[in-house]
Amino acid sequence: MNTELMKERWRRNWYKFSRNPLSILGLAVVLAIILIAIFADFFAPYPEHAFVFVDFKNAKRPPCWQYLCGTDMAGRDILSRIFFGFRYSLVMAVSVLSVATPPGVLLGLVAGYMRDTWVDIAIMRVADVFLSVPSMVLALAVCSMLEPTLYNAMLAVTVMWWPWYTRLVYGAASSIKNEYFVQAAEVTGASTFHILFGEIFPNCLSTIFTKMTLDVGWVILIGSTLSFVGLGAQPPTPDLGTMVSDGSKYIPAQWWISLFPALFIVVIILGFNLLGDGVRDMLAGD
Amino acid sequence: MMSEMIVDIRDLYVNFNIYEGVTRVLNGVNFRVAKGEKVGLIGEAGCGKTTTVKSIMKILQMPPAEVMGGEIYLEGLDVLKMSQRDLQMMRRKTVSMIFQDPTAALNPVFKVGDQIGDIIKYNQLALGNKISKEEIHEKTVQVLKEVQMPDPERLMNSYPIQLSGGMRQRISIAMALVSATNLLIADEPGTNLDVTIQDQVLRLLGDLVEDRGTSIILISHALGAVKGLVDRVYVMYAGSMVEAANTEDLFSDPLHPYTKALFKAVPKLTGGGIPMGIPGRIPNYLSPPTGCRFNPRCSHAKPECRENAPPFYQVGDGHEVACYLYGGQ
Amino acid sequence: MSKEIVVVKDLKKWFDTDEGIVRAVDDISFTINEGETFGLVGESGSGKSTTAYTLMGIYTPTAGEISYKGMDISMGIKQRPLSLKKEMQMVFQDPGSSLNPKRSIEQIIELPLQVHGIAKDERRKRVIELLQMVELPEDYLDRQPTKIGGGEKQMVAIARALATNPTFVTLDEPTSALDVSMQAKIINKLIEFQETLDLSYLFITHNLSLMRNVATRVGIMYLGKLCEVAPTGTFFSKPLHPYTKMLLSSIPVITREEEAVKPDKVVSMGEIPSPVNVPSGCYFHPRCNECTERCKREDPPMVEVEPGHFVKCHTLSE
Amino acid sequence: QPAQEPEPAPVPSEPIVYRSTWAWPTRIDPAVGSDGSSTAAHPNLYNSLVRITPEGVVGPELAESWTTSNEGMTYTFTLRQGVMSHAGNEITAEDVVFSMDRLLGMGEGLAYLFLPYIDEVTAVDTYTVQFDLLKSFGPILTVMPNFFVLDKDVVMENIAEGEYGDLGDYGKEWLMTHDAGTGPYKVKEFLLEEKLVMEKYEDYWGETLDVEGFKFVENAPDIMEMIGTTEPITVRTMMSRMELERTDSWQPIENLEEMVQTEGVEMIGEVGTSLLNLMMHTNKAPTDDVHFRRAMVYAFDYETVVTDIFPHTTLVKGVVNEVLPGYTPDLEPFRRDLDKAMEELEQSVYYDQLDEIEIEIHWCAEVPAEERISLLFMDNMADLGISVKIVKEPWLSMIETMADPELSPNVVVVYNSVHFPEAGGDLMRYHSESAPTWEQNEWLLDETLDQMIEDALGTVDQAERFEKYGEIQEYIYDVCPTIYVLQTTTLRCVQDYVDYPYVEYGEQVSGFVYKVPLGFRTYYGLYTGVNQP
């Protein structure tokens, strides 16, 4: 494609995106989080505090210049742990979404295109089974039956997640399938593969992409909730949910131990939600 | 001067502020409707017909729309300067509009009887009458009968979606009729309908305004329909009026090159092959051509056409045309 | 007489919906001759598109036969041989939705060539050639359909349909979404192609005036049935079916000459019934002012009142 | 008109309510419940045959007297006459037989304490009941307080369909939410997962029969509420609002210290009999090497535990809790000594493979402070160049892991409680039978030791038995299978308007008084008075 056109497209997208200052804020937050997560060793004031470290002499320090967010029960710097915690949150979100999305989308495409055939019925009923209880409940149930690790939590959330994409793409695909351009391709004799991926899929992309950016926040939320109840990441992993949960036992005396991780969970989710809305504005009607 | 004017638009300029910039859509519109007169407004899609009539009722969505200049007199009062209250009174009793798309103009989640009832209520309120529920009901039934709806009692209890396109269009007409006593604006009634049904609807509309002596502004792509109904026709192109004449005159002797081309582009029932159509496209409102906006498509374009927009020239009895070709006469 | 290219016999296409059976196309027969334009007219919901789709194989017929050059093609698109798809093409009603907004014009026009096994370098040449045919500039190749005008889009759709050198093209209201001047341009182009490329058209429209100027023969549909088929001239000069008369007399016209060719005013009345609850007997009887008791009971047969002029009405079969 | 339900009739004086929080679930069926809150409820609803008196010796309760015969293989109890259950039935030998049969037949809860020893229980006459043992078991009387007597008639009236043949479900379902006891309190309301409300049983036999030591004290609570929450913030809020008289024992020390700031709240430390241990797997590399284990034992920083992690607790001086009768004070307690540790490590066969070694330590997810023990352990081991992997595991899955020698990790952080209040009650966990349970992660599987334990437990004479306990302690000290972290002290906060009879104990550390609740049991109505402000 013509570079000039590409540039124009980007300019337009950026315009649409940046019309809402909150989207820019979201983008900034997300970029900051990603940067901090990648270079946590660099940004964290005490990178060695992130995992296994004890310094009981400095335990339970309230926020001060030396420890901006205070220290926890074992004397670890909370801010450093939060920075490393971003890593786990992002890893969780990225791996869940990158594993759950492709099969979800594929099944949705196939079912949508083959609407009202047994393929559709089979796929969608299975998806319905997964959607028939609140995802949090199912995630909790699955997690509780597996060994509690970050990995298993991701697995459980992934298993919960694909049907949402299936349903989303199904809706889009089964209406796009009736568009004249799909019929035109059929009349020409294009293969089913081409119709699915060449004609229908590109038109679902913006919907999928929008949902994915918004979902990052939700995955992090579910992940931290699982950790909060002890079914997710395990100490000494610096996971935000686990930190809130462990710290909550020391509220109100050592309020900072759980307050700051909690605050940063809110910031992450807020950042991704704002970004997601911006992306939605950007892709809407394109 | 002619008989008293119910609508008198002078040099109206309206812009829309959109992402790409400012579209200068209405470009000095002059438009008049006398009391009791039936006026047609024709032109290609997107040339500003709906914008013109919406500004009469001051229901343009602002922003993005912005009135840049001009006056709009409705029964002698300037709509643009009217207070909110007067505006509402005016809408309740003087003028009403049939929207282009009846499906969009009817609230999908209320029964049609309910919607008509509210209009009756506020119309009567504006006229200073308090009206009871029973009376509203009665009046609703009556107006539905007038628009030839079968079984009005049942239809009152239907939602718009339960009605066919023709019925919805007739409901729209009924709604306009109950509140308008002086002026009715009909924006392409029947465009979305089948030929035979469209014929029924337009005939009905014609009969009703005839009976009441209401002024009407009829916008339609169906030139034949316009021809059959109205007394006078305005031809609009890219945001301004290019020609106005009595119906007979206009159809028998169109003057403006645009009008001529427009008429020629319509395939004829008599056969004779497909005409060539007007070359080019309607201008981009972001950077419209200077002077006469039709000049890039006009085979008679002269240098002066590119500089200044031509004024209306009187050509014969009530036949006006905005083209330098007729400037000398 | 010229050779028949498409023969449709007793074609039915019913849809089983939640509400009941929709008889979208109910027992219609017609033929299209080589090199001619067969016009199909009718009001919305009368089954024009369904006929076209069934012909193209997008729908499989409920009953009846379709043959193309003597070959039986009453099967779905998936079963049809690839070679057949090369010969039969279609242009859709809405240019906005018939081009995939996410693909470039080049990709769109290239698709049929790719499907039918044209080599890569040859494809590009052909795409440019096609663009020139429809008078679009070459730099449109990289454009997205969303960035060009409606008429141009339809031109691209036509180029795509012509890419494989078809012999038969179905045009489903190709200009109804466009304004008159664009319509004129496109129709003229289509007529030009028909002559130069020796195409046969099935041309669907609800615009009778347009049909008058394009079609060789016209079929008129009402509620899934054909009620009159005639050569264009005869059709307009001597309409026989009451519905045809009503339709013709409802057309708004602007010149006196046109007014003259319209039949005497037949006042239109009633609503078009839903294709789920079709009236008994002749489908048109509730709106017909010549309706008799018999019309309410019996569905009239199609009769040939004069060579090539078929009418489906009791008044004529007596 | 809604039927006006009368607000409960106001009693002349406000009832005295005593509220405490507990870790749930509470299973008030004495044949089912075995955890902290359950065993706290049982003695208040039911009675045992004997009890441990405030002086720490076995004393009468439902049984007035008892005799031993047949070389400790037969015990005969004479029941107190006229003891009426809450339902008004007299408790006889038949009820005792029924209760023991039920406990053993169901096999749940604390049945494990009796199953290996009790052969048969028979009613000799209405008030005499005879216990025949399978094998001689010296401390049997110290175990007996864990056996509660149920009113057979009440249970039989309430049996539902179940898997015990004629006995249906043995009344299990009903007894989950009701009692069939004789205790000073009876169940008033049982809200599953929420709270247990008990009310004072005015006709308690201690009162009616006028038995000294079994009468209500002045201002004994009328209502006892056991509330099922341990959420620190909630507990703290309730304490500060005086909506709670006593906290559970799961509160983090930080929270307790905060609560003490509130006026009228004081912290008490109930010296426990259990130990917090780091059990080392002696059958898994590298902890199968005694030198390696000793190195770890010497490297661990005990002082930090009591100063920074578990303040107010005391270090272990030997291999069992020093409060237990039968504890031997002769063993030199292990303390951190890096030189010694290095010395031992050098002798270890794993000394030159330290790089490849990674020790796994598991801690129980339900006890957050254990994480710090693990971290400390890891930190200490790093001083030796041993790398450690920390795994948090929920208690229930931990039980499973520890049942399998393959899955059992090198080190586990576990609280070990005693089966009966004697050194043997702790030592018996080193028996091979305990190896596949959570009680022993050491996997000692040592026949000599098994022999010694069995012998000691079978000894009826107390002095002789205690001597044998001493030998076992020395034996284990040499094998060094466990890092004994600390002796538990159960810390709670209480409102100071509650009177507890305590025995003060031990030295004073930073003005904090350690107390031992009398008789190792909390008999609320009998010991506790509340003067609601």
Added chain:
Amino acid sequence: MNIKKYVAYRLISSFFVLFGLSLLIFSLSRLVPGDPARLALGPMAPQWAVDKLRAQLHLDEPVYIQYIYWVTNVFRGDLGQSLVTRRGVFNDIFEFFPATFELVIFSVILSTSLAIILGVTSGKYANSLWDNIVRVTSYVGIAIPSFVWAIMSVFIFGYLLRWFPTLGRLSSGVVMPTKVTGLLLVDSLIAGRLGVFRDAFYHMILPGTSLVISRLAQEARITRASVVENLHKDYIMAARSFGIPERTITLKYLLKPSLIPTVAIMGMDIAGSMGGSFIVETIFNWPGLGRYGMSAMLSNDINAIVGVVMLIGVFFAFMNILVDLITAYLDPRIMMKLRGG
């Protein structure tokens, strides 16, 4: 399809979906390693007692046989025995469900009504100061996980400000009203005990708001978006062109169509609250299904897990049908679709 047929169709398809769910959750619960019987009886129980319990739970048989047992029992109203409470799961659920139901309904009513007020006012006056306040707050609201909010609200409103109780459904010492519906607010009114009503209401506030906070924000946003969208619809313009007063337009012609998306997601909201109740009930010690389910999950109480998940599935299916019907009532277009239009 008429409404009755539609409901029947939905019920039947829900039945099949629930059947699938039961297969899924049941097999998951049985295939996972670990011996639930051992877990139930504790580490010290003798092997024979464990074996007995295993046999009683049919744990020794192949999973499909176990499933058949389970299904046949379900039709007899028996969901098996909880390994934690040692009672029938059905009884437990029956006992715990009303508390959760009351909480969830309370929170859904609270969130929906507040969301509508906020959404409509901010949408109607889009880009005003008020609108911006509502939008920014709702963003923050959406991002607060319920567990964070629960802990913070206990700290702030329970501990620091002491406005609300933070534990259970009633203050200790308050005698429960006679159980009729199991909903304390209802039962206390039936019994005519206003004091209890007040107490129960007070107890519901913190858990209720924790459950609701993010959903409230989400719903307000959706309502706002749909108000803004409808604000420029032709029919609003048309109503204005007939001189209908602005107030009538807002409260009637604008409100009803704008509520449709809000109401349509209420099913999801109830679901969300159900999921959230697991955490919130645990924190607030609310004796409901969530807390029961949570403790079942943490202690691998397989029968209880399956029972709770299934019950939530049933409740969810039922609520969704109900919400769909309400939406159809609000929006005749959907009604027409149900009728096949």
